[in-house]
Amino acid sequence: MADATGHLDGNCLAGPLSEILSVEPTTAWWRCPECARSGPLAGLHVYGPEPGLTARCPGCAYIALRLVREGEHIWLTVGGGTGAFRFRTA
């Protein structure tokens, strides 16, 4: 787990998300349900390293999404819950 100064930003999700989305994701607008801050996916703070990436609200650290690669699958969790989508990528 990266420390507080070691996060990347949502730009780094462009490649991994391109495997499951057909629309360029970094310009997607997002609003935090916790603190109501809004901005582009590119502005989220991303903690790694791969194969598990967690994108958090830059304001309150609420979990926006988690992306985990496992073999031929990508697991996508939206928000901080435990439900997840599993995409087959190969």
Place this chain on the structure above:
Amino acid sequence: MARAAQLGRLTVAIAWRRARLVERRPQTATARSLVLTVPGWPGHLPGQHVDVRLTADDGYQAVRSYSLAAPADADRIELGVQTVPDGEVSPYLADDLPLGADVEVRGPLGNWFVWRTEQTEPVLLVAGGSGVVPLAAMVRAHRRAQSRSPFHLLYSVRTPDEIWYRDHLADGDPRLDVRIVYTRQAPPGSTRAPGRIAPADLEEPTARLEPTSPVYVCGPTGFVEAVGNLLTDMGRDPATIRTERFG
């Protein structure tokens, strides 16, 4: 059939492509420009990046992101690689991958941290170290398009030996204002004492911006955080500040 064709096109857009290393140029003692040819490359916007995938003989794969350092040029792309000490991928790419060898690339990626030639406002670019790579693509695209949008580049390096793209940044273009900030050791005759970017370094370039002017900040995470905080403290609208962090 039409649906299949469309799905096929979308698939191609994100596919891993074979990329051949055709040229390697030193930028600093530890930084390299790598030129690769990528058959079928669709073109890209300045500021975008690619993922590079290396596969070892035993099948182990490593993926890293690298910024595109030059504007689109048919099937040639240029990457900037900074060697990370003890890194798994960067020392290999920087010095060991033979000319003529193939890797895989995926891209272009990211539509947020980009500058488009249609943009007309004055622009401020702030680079920390190797963070200059995607900003160099913007500078070169700006020049190629003969854009009338004034560009200001504030470039923070530790010492004069660590400046990338020297030739591109010092060609006398009146629409490009480049200032180098030295954090450890300044060249002889410098009036500014070595030190990190401070409000005084940002005052003049930000004074020439319009309220809606974009500011692009790229560098290590701590650098990006510090510069972003300085800019918002000076009253810049956070929505105009676009950042790209390296680990």
